Amino acid sequence: MRELDDVLCWTEEARPDHGISFLGSDGWEFWSYQRLAEKAGLMAGALAESGVEPEDVVVSVLPSGPQFVVTFFGAMLAGATVSPVAPAAVWHQSSQYNTHLTRVLGVARPKKVVAGANKAGQFADAVAAAGSELVSYEDLMANGRPFRTAPSDLALLQLTSGSSGNPRGVRVSRLALANNMRAIHRWLDLADRPRSAHWMPFHHDMGLIGGLLMPAVHQSDCWSLRPGDFVRDPLTYLRCFGEAGGAEIGTMPNFGLEQVIRRVTPDRLAGLDFSGWRSVVVGAERLDPVIFEQFTDLLAPFGFRRSALTPAYGLAEATLAVNGLSRLREPRYVRLDEDGRAVDTSDTHGALIGCGTPLDGVDVRIVDEGGDPVPEGMVGEIVVSSTSLADGYVSGVADSASLTAFAESELKTGDAGLVLGGELFPVGRLGDSMKIRGRALFAEDLEVALRELGLPGHTVAVLLGTRRTEPVAVAVLEEVPENMVAQVTKLLAQLTAGVAIDVVCGPFRTIERTTSGKPRRRTMWQRYLAGALSPLDAGTPG
Known part of the structure; x- marks a missing residue:
């Protein structure tokens, strides 16, 4: 299929009878592919007019929705490389988000950062620190004109952060x-x-x-x-x-x-x-x-x-x-x-x-x-x-x-x-495993086992590591009743063959997560070693 050879191919003959229905506060809103393509062309013109040149990086901090789609394809039509970044809503504290955004922009080094007008002020310091320019979606669309140029060979700069929390920019080519x-x-x-x-x-x-x-x-x-x-x-x-x-x-x-x-x-x-x-x-x-x-x-x-x-x-x-x-x-x-x-x-x-x-x-x-x-x-x-x-x-x-x-x-x-x-x-x-008596023990295996006690998966994370030369398994629990702690400790002891067990209980968001929802095990492990995650229950089973 020709359209699979180029992610922008659809914009040349966009259909008015098919499209994406976005769920908003007032219900479903249908955007035809023709409408999305026309708006993306205007966004491309606005970005080019604002100084974006081929091979520049454009970061979007817009939430999922029609504005994101228009900005994403508009940046591609302008010859730029697109780098989607998690919006502020993913984070529960604005200070944490600004710290994250500063680090991410330091990796991506974008020419422009596109945000919604109602959120742009929150990002100003982080964007300025990265030497980039913050522009609002609304201002860009007010000055857009149809435009397209040859797409960048580098289609995406996909930002990813593992359990360490350190952002990395993955270079995804148009061919890949x-x-x-x-x-x-x-x-x-x-x-x-x-x-x-x-x-x-x-x-x-x-x-x-x-x-x-x-x-x-x-x-x-x-x-x-x-x-x-x-x-x-x-x-x-x-x-x-x-x-x-x-x-x-x-x-x-x-x-x-x-x-x-x-x-x-x-x-x-x-x-x-x-x-x-x-x-x-x-x-x-x-x-x-x-x-x-x-x-x-x-x-x-x-x-x-x-x-x-x-x-x-x-x-x-x-x-x-x-x-x-x-x-x-x-x-x-x-x-x-x-x-x-x-x-x-x-x-x-x-x-x-x-x-x-x-x-x-x-x-x-x-x-x-x-x-x-x-x-x-x-x-x-x-x-x-x-x-x-x-x-x-x-x-x-x-x-x-x-x-x-x-x-x-x-x-x-x-x-x-x-x-x-x-x-x-x-x-x-x-990196989230340890060897016990010659066999590998994985944090994910232990989390699966704990879920079978009735714990929702998003309320438990297991950390494995060494504390003062001693192997330790730490269960980090969110909003879990205290009467479950003994069951968690007992099950971990059975599964880890003499490894020291700690259980940390806390409120919602005690478990640090990446923007894709995975536990930041390495970050939490460092906090645990530093005493910032205090164990509620500890012991080495006999």
């Missing part, structure tokens, strides 16, 4: 972006331009590419919610799929499935029909088979098929998608036996979910600490080679605390996983 989108198109069989609905934020790679760029290049109808809308009431999102003429493709992390399970009861689903929901791509974090089964059990009486759950693995350094389960295949579960080798299991508790085979143009290897291949079914580091690999980090600088690194034509992901029968089973971050 096109290759990954083409691979996603083939994997999900999108030739019929299916309708979709999404709530992941546009500053996140999964929300940007899966929730905006894929629908746009196909000019397929799409419903777009902001994350807050989904969290407040996931039923709003489910209705996009369950009502007549609804969406067929969706994307979300494991957290999204859990929100649906916790917030939506069967009686609220009455009258909805999910038989047309052909795929919900689930990725971006460790996947939990228990949650998969509970989600299926909730929606199956209303037509949802288990085969619609589509586990996937990817990361920004590979543009987005690396592996994905083939359409209409049901997820496969494995566990590790006493020798550390994967075997199939029907028991969902503590199992790993298969994320399918590599997409077109992708090769995945599992290697040991020395870089040598490990036997099939054994855990090692996931190493990726792909036609969609990014061109490294901005200025060639990586986060020294991160295990993710580009090495010649490959990407060392810093993720642990195994391959069985050609299918990838991600395990967790190597």
Whole structure:
């Protein structure tokens, strides 16, 4: 498909009869692709008039919505490289956001930073410190004229921060972006331009590419919610799929499935029909088979098929998608036996979910600490080679605390996983693990186990490390009843074979998270060592 060769191709023949419906305070608002393309052309002219030149970087701090879409494609039409940054709403304290924004802009070094007029004043100091210029969306659109020039070879500067919290700018070329989108198109069989609905934020790679760029290049109808809308009431999102003429493709992390399970009861689903929901791509974090089964059990009486759950693995350094389960295949579960080798299991508790085979143009290897291949079914580091690999980090600088690194034509992901029968089973971050009696213990495994006590996934994070030469497992809990602490301590003691256990309880937002919602384990570990996270319960089981 020609439109997959160039992410801007759709703007040349934009359709008036298809578009994106955005959920706002007054309900759904439909923006046709023709309208979005016309506005993007005006934005391109305004940016060019304001001094943006080809290859400059333009940062958007706009929330997901039509203004973001217009700014994103407008910057591309002006020949600039776009760098989406999480808006202030993601952070609960403006001072923390300004600190984050100052660091991010120091990496991106943009020519312009585009914000909404009602928010621009909040960012002035951070933008000035970075030597950039802050402009409001409204002022730009008031002075726009149609314009387009040759697009930049560098399509995206995708900002990502791991558990260390140090921002990195991933350089995604136009070619890598096109290759990954083409691979996603083939994997999900999108030739019929299916309708979709999404709530992941546009500053996140999964929300940007899966929730905006894929629908746009196909000019397929799409419903777009902001994350807050989904969290407040996931039923709003489910209705996009369950009502007549609804969406067929969706994307979300494991957290999204859990929100649906916790917030939506069967009686609220009455009258909805999910038989047309052909795929919900689930990725971006460790996947939990228990949650998969509970989600299926909730929606199956209303037509949802288990085969619609589509586990996937990817990361920004590979543009987005690396592996994905083939359409209409049901997820496969494995566990590790006493020798550390994967075997199939029907028991969902503590199992790993298969994320399918590599997409077109992708090769995945599992290697040991020395870089040598490990036997099939054994855990090692996931190493990726792909036609969609990014061109490294901005200025060639990586986060020294991160295990993710580009090495010649490959990407060392810093993720642990195994391959069985050609299918990838991600395990967790190597940096969030420790070896106990010769076996690797992952923070994600312990979090999955704690969720089975009844703790919501977003209220628990596990930190693993060494304190004064002693291995320690720390459970950080948010808004958890005190009577749960003893259960948490007991279960961690059973799972960690004599490792010292600490439990830290606190209010909402005690767990620090990245802008994509993942725990900042390394940052919290440093705070724990410094005494800024005080343990409520501590002990070394006998």
